Amino acid sequence: MAKPDYYATLGVPRGSSAEDMKKAYRKLAMQYHPDRNPGDAKAEAKFKELNEAYDVLKDDQKRAAYDRFGHAAFENGGGGGFGGGAAGFGFEGGLGDIFDQMFGGGGGRRGGGVQTGADLRAAVEISLAEAFSGTKANVRVPTRVTCDACTGTGSADKNAGADSCTTCGGAGRVRAQQGFFVVERTCPTCGGAGRVVRNPCRVCSGAGTVPREKTLAVQIPAGVEDGTRIRLSGEGEAGTRGAPPGDLYVHVAVRPHEIFQRDGANIFCRVPLRMTQAALGGKIEVPTIDGTAAEVKIPAGAQTGDQFRLRGKGFSVLRSTQRGDMFIQVAVETPQKLTPRQRELLEAFEREAHANATHSPEHEGFFAKVKEFFEGRS
Numbered sequence: 001m002a003k004p005d006y007y008a009t010l011g012v013p014r015g016s017s018a019e020d021m022k023k024a025y026r027k028l029a030m031q032y033h034p035d036r037n038p039g040d041a042k043a044e045a046k047f048k049e050l051n052e053a054y055d056v057l058k059d060d061q062k063r064a065a066y067d068r069f070g071h072a073a074f075e076n077g078g079g080g081g082f083g084g085g086a087a088g089f090g091f092e093g094g095l096g097d098i099f100d101q102m103f104g105g106g107g108g109r110r111g112g113g114v115q116t117g118a119d120l121r122a123a124v125e126i127s128l129a130e131a132f133s134g135t136k137a138n139v140r141v142p143t144r145v146t147c148d149a150c151t152g153t154g155s156a157d158k159n160a161g162a163d164s165c166t167t168c169g170g171a172g173r174v175r176a177q178q179g180f181f182v183v184e185r186t187c188p189t190c191g192g193a194g195r196v197v198r199n200p201c202r203v204c205s206g207a208g209t210v211p212r213e214k215t216l217a218v219q220i221p222a223g224v225e226d227g228t229r230i231r232l233s234g235e236g237e238a239g240t241r242g243a244p245p246g247d248l249y250v251h252v253a254v255r256p257h258e259i260f261q262r263d264g265a266n267i268f269c270r271v272p273l274r275m276t277q278a279a280l281g282g283k284i285e286v287p288t289i290d291g292t293a294a295e296v297k298i299p300a301g302a303q304t305g306d307q308f309r310l311r312g313k314g315f316s317v318l319r320s321t322q323r324g325d326m327f328i329q330v331a332v333e334t335p336q337k338l339t340p341r342q343r344e345l346l347e348a349f350e351r352e353a354h355a356n357a358t359h360s361p362e363h364e365g366f367f368a369k370v371k372e373f374f375e376g377r378s
Helices: 006-012 018-032 041-056 060-074 095-104 128-133 277-280 342-355 361-377
Strands: 120-126 135-146 162-166 171-176 180-186 195-197 211-220 227-230 248-255 260-262 266-274 282-287 293-298 306-309 325-333
Touching: 006 018, 006 041, 018 041, 018 248, 041 120, 041 128, 041 277, 095 162, 120 135, 120 211, 128 135, 162 227, 171 293, 211 248, 266 277, 277 282, 277 325, 293 306, 293 325
Parallel strands: 120 248, 266 325
Antiparallel strands: 135 211, 162 195, 171 180, 227 248, 260 266, 282 293, 306 325
């Protein structure tokens, strides 16, 4: 069965910006995350597809390779993604390395014909308060671990060992002539190991690793931002036959808050004021992200859009003891559902205000300009 198009998986068109793909991935990843869909195999499969697609498209080099070659750029052992999915395609080496990865060289290969374990991806969602103070989150990761039965050797008989592969001569790779190029591929007989186990382990079928789901505690630092990626070295899939394991990359999503909006190290809070509060001024008490309350003095005649700063009451700065600032944004609310008495008082106020233009200078100034506009057209 052909793999679905990575762009279609994320629901974005080709040519989408990195930010648009990030937003699409984050929204779908939260929707299909295993923690939100316990026991739902379809949701888990969809979650893996999303991680595989995003792992390729978020990387400029991998994306360029995918746009040009499609899924063929990552086939035949091209590296690891989520659960052994998306490939580790890169251009760090020379031409040999490029052909290596494009045609099945295996990005995690090390000397001796073994491969490091695939890198894995996981997602965790936290609240804004948890991002402010830091927290510890548990993530469940489907992975591959060293087989206990054979201790990772792949052999049922520890004394039997393994023979050098006759197809590749122990190199783990075979060469083929394609036009002007000599292309190296992973050996189909030994899978790149360079050795063939004489008596394969019955538990892992000679692979040296077995599938397993593990739960890890991830320390989320204070000040972390939405979309941050945390790397856990050595917590990826186990390598083949004793090779080093891969890494786990945890992507952090921060839920929107019902009161606060974050912009870097600063916090913004929109505070509605009654019309009388704005006109007369006074003091109001507002919450802060650290759970305490702060007093803000509102001057008489405050207008919608006025902003007041509380220094040092903003968000934690990552890897620092400093904090940003908090900004109170005022919005003057017009009263609704007036009682007869309230209407009577407001009508009396309006009559008096109409006789004194200094009460509403912006209003009077605007309509003075409107009058001049129409007079100039006559």
